[in-house]
Amino acid sequence: MTLKLSVIGTGYLGATHAACMASMGFQVIGFDTEQSKIDLLSKGKVPFYEPDLEELLDKQIKSRRLTFTKDINDLTDCDVHFICVGTPQVKGGIAADLTYVNAALESVAKIVKIGALVVGKSTVPVGTAEKLRNRLIEINPKSDLAWNPEFLREGFAVEDTLKPNRLVVGVTNDNAEEILKKVYAINLKEGTPWVRADLPTSELVKVAANSFLATKISLINAMAEVCEAAGGDVTVLAKAIGYDPRIGNRFLQAGIGFGGGCLPKDIRAFMARAEELGAQQAVKFLKEIDEINLRARQRIIELVRKDLANNLQGKKVSILGAAFKPDSDDVRDSPALDIAAQIQAAGAIVTVHDPKAIENAQKRFPALKFSEGINETLQGSNIVLHLTEWKIYREIDPVNAKALVQNAIIIDGRNALDRELWLKAGWKFRALGRTHV
Ligand code: UGA
Numbered sequence: 001m002t003l004k005l006s007v008i009g010t011g012y013l014g015a016t017h018a019a020c021m022a023s024m025g026f027q028v029i030g031f032d033t034e035q036s037k038i039d040l041l042s043k044g045k046v047p048f049y050e051p052d053l054e055e056l057l058d059k060q061i062k063s064r065r066l067t068f069t070k071d072i073n074d075l076t077d078c079d080v081h082f083i084c085v086g087t088p089q090v091k092g093g094i095a096a097d098l099t100y101v102n103a104a105l106e107s108v109a110k111i112v113k114i115g116a117l118v119v120g121k122s123t124v125p126v127g128t129a130e131k132l133r134n135r136l137i138e139i140n141p142k143s144d145l146a147w148n149p150e151f152l153r154e155g156f157a158v159e160d161t162l163k164p165n166r167l168v169v170g171v172t173n174d175n176a177e178e179i180l181k182k183v184y185a186i187n188l189k190e191g192t193p194w195v196r197a198d199l200p201t202s203e204l205v206k207v208a209a210n211s212f213l214a215t216k217i218s219l220i221n222a223m224a225e226v227c228e229a230a231g232g233d234v235t236v237l238a239k240a241i242g243y244d245p246r247i248g249n250r251f252l253q254a255g256i257g258f259g260g261g262c263l264p265k266d267i268r269a270f271m272a273r274a275e276e277l278g279a280q281q282a283v284k285f286l287k288e289i290d291e292i293n294l295r296a297r298q299r300i301i302e303l304v305r306k307d308l309a310n311n312l313q314g315k316k317v318s319i320l321g322a323a324f325k326p327d328s329d330d331v332r333d334s335p336a337l338d339i340a341a342q343i344q345a346a347g348a349i350v351t352v353h354d355p356k357a358i359e360n361a362q363k364r365f366p367a368l369k370f371s372e373g374i375n376e377t378l379q380g381s382n383i384v385l386h387l388t389e390w391k392i393y394r395e396i397d398p399v400n401a402k403a404l405v406q407n408a409i410i411i412d413g414r415n416a417l418d419r420e421l422w423l424k425a426g427w428k429f430r431a432l433g434r435t436h437v
């Protein structure tokens with residue numbers, strides 16, 4: 001008999017996981033406390049932008065393998081419950097807010113059937129899984145809890161969930177591992193590496209991976225700072241070190257740094273948890289990683305100031321990109337939006353363009369001016385900033401663009417534009433970590 005699965009929390013992670021599990025043939029029921037989300041998802045609509053997800057979700061709803069509910073009692077006959085709720089940064093601190101994870105556990109503990117497995121996927125401070133397991137068993141002694149961290153990237157969520165590069169399961173016994181092997185049978189058959197770990201290690205794998213990625217980005221951004229001081233070119237440097245297979249060429253794109261709902265808050269929560277454990281020295285470097293990252297935003301603002309004779313008052317600044325990265329409408333801790341807001345606060349007249357994130361950006365920064373058209377955004381501009389590397393920005397014709405602006409100055413905050421092309425069209429081209437031409 002096929003397993004029946006529930007997914008608790010239908011945000012980014014949960015909605016994707018639910019749709020993907022249904023597409024693998026399971027009967028899946030998604031649970032959320034927000035009625036508006038349930039209504040949208042039940043109609044096959046995704047409340048955020050993620051390539052391929054809406055199509056997949058809609059198909060699974062129509063196949064009747066996937067349903068959504070606000071009533072926790074609808075989950076009673078599920079064999080496996082995935083907890084996929086968010087763990088944002090606490091207000092006024094750097095630790096993770098576990099309110100939603102704790103609430104999810106309390107809800108599911110009351111309805112879980114004998115022999116069922118609760119599986120945490122949310123990113124949590126190490127030690128959380130054990131506490132949750134103890135609490136679950138206290139309420140419902142014949143159930144069990146495992147941890148199964150998620151490594152999906154926004155923009156590639158479906159692909160990463162259907163074809164993960166590894167599966168990590170934190171378990172306390174063979175039975176829990178066997179159940180998870182049934183859930184991921186298709187992936188196992190396809191040869192996806194399977195790592196069995198204890199609960200704390202499985203929680204740590206996730207934050208260690210995100211710490212590594214954040215460190216890699218800040219390393220190249222630190223090199224960009226040195227390149228600027230020494231007259232080097234960080235894009236050439238990245239290419240050259242990336243040929244070493246031990247280093248690898250991915251995640252070495254220098255620019256305005258990392259944002260989003262994961263990397264920034266995860267490294268901060270990791271520092272907070274390490275301090276509680278008395279291991280703060282071990283991850284002290286992450287503070288530097290965070291600082292290098294935030295400094296990149298200031299460095300670009302400095303470049304703008306330099307080009308506008310140190311006076312932003314009344315200057316027209318056009319910003320291309322608001323999302324924290326391309327192929328996403330997520331603006332959480334977006335470097336692009338942060339820069340836009342700071343430049344506006346310094347007196348400039350800022351117009352921001354983004355193909356997908358305007359609605360979310362508007363909610364976060366209602367005082368900023370947004371535009372749906374690239375040409376309109378560039379019109380009469382004193383300086384253009386390229387801050388999220390959407391493909392459509394690489395397709396802009398610099399000759400046409402020059403005719404629209406007042407001053408042909410562009411700063412490439414993502415090192416993703418073709419510098420030669422822009423120079424040939426007569427633009428002043430600036431970029432982080434590269435000698436200015
Ligand atoms: C990240 C991880 O990559 C996922 O593996 C993880 O599952 C996820 O967090 C999570 O914890 O849920 P995501 O936040 O979607 O995924 O975004 P990334 O692709 O990692 O990019 C993060 C930020 O780094 C973006 O702002 C991006 O623009 C920036 N970045 C990335 C750079 O500045 N340079 C690079 O070379 C790469």
